[in-house]
Amino acid sequence: DTAVSQTPKYLVTQMGNDKSIKCEQNLGHDTMYWYKQDSKKFLKIMFSYNNKELIINETVPNRFSPKSPDKAHLNLHINSLELGDSAVYFCASSPQIGGDTNEKLFFGSGTQLSVL
Amino acid sequence: DQQVKQNSPSLSVQEGRISILNCDYTNSMFDYFLWYKKYPAEGPTFLISISSIKDKNEDGRFTVFLNKSAKHLSLHIVPSQPGDSAVYFCAASVGRDDKIIFGKGTRLHILP
Numbered sequence: 001d002t003a004v005s006q007t008p009k010y011l012v013t014q015m016g017n018d019k020s021i022k023c024e025q026n027l028g029h030d031t032m033y034w035y036k037q038d039s040k041k042f043l044k045i046m047f048s049y050n051n052k053e054l055i056i057n058e059t060v061p062n063r064f065s066p067k068s069p070d071k072a073h074l075n076l077h078i079n080s081l082e083l084g085d086s087a088v089y090f091c092a093s094s095p096q097i098g099g100d101t102n103e104k105l106f107f108g109s110g111t112q113l114s115v116l
Numbered sequence: 117d118q119q120v121k122q123n124s125p126s127l128s129v130q131e132g133r134i135s136i137l138n139c140d141y142t143n144s145m146f147d148y149f150l151w152y153k154k155y156p157a158e159g160p161t162f163l164i165s166i167s168s169i170k171d172k173n174e175d176g177r178f179t180v181f182l183n184k185s186a187k188h189l190s191l192h193i194v195p196s197q198p199g200d201s202a203v204y205f206c207a208a209s210v211g212r213d214d215k216i217i218f219g220k221g222t223r224l225h226i227l228p
């Protein structure tokens with residue numbers, strides 16, 4: 001009964017491949033996010049979706065495409081993987097914007113992506 | 117450009133003593149500050165927050181202090197317990213709902 005679950009936990013792949021990371025939340029939240037923690041340990045927001053609509057899109061290469069089939073799911077697809085994409089990717093969710101959202105960010109346990 | 121800085125990558129504190137984790141920020145528009153805690157192989161979890169209209173917020177063993185003029189905040193944990201060993205992320209936002217900017221984190225080790 002994990003609140004925010006993401007799969008896979010570990011992903012090792014070759015440069016140039018296309019891969020997806022899946023995320024699901026069972027909290028009934030309206031907003032979902034993808035964060036990236038790079039080798040320098042910064043945790044940075046990549047995307048935010050509210051009720052399946054994109055609301056935040058940071059400066060992220062077009063190779064990264066989030067897809068939200070419904071408000072409980074936000075998947076991250078990455079095309080033509082590069083060495084610099086190696087990082088830990090965290091999915092998160094929060095209640096409707098306007099309700100002390102930042103205190104109610106629930107994170108998944110992360111996906112360690114290694115591009116060889 | 118690091119808008120939220122945690123200059124100490126790690127900190128070791130004896131069990132029972134006070135742990136003080138520091139954080140500096142550069143963006144004067146930030147008016148909401150948070151601390152998140154992260155255990156290995158888990159995602160960060162919300163710990164405590166403070167609005168810029170306050171200079172202190174306390175929740176049990178955890179207290180956050182905000183010095184707006186110095187653009188500095190700190191998290192005090194007293195007394196420190198073994199379960200407090202984790203990575204602590206300082207974070208800031210403009211308003212309670214805007215995107216959060218996280219620092220790099222400080223790894224806290226509580227020594228027996």
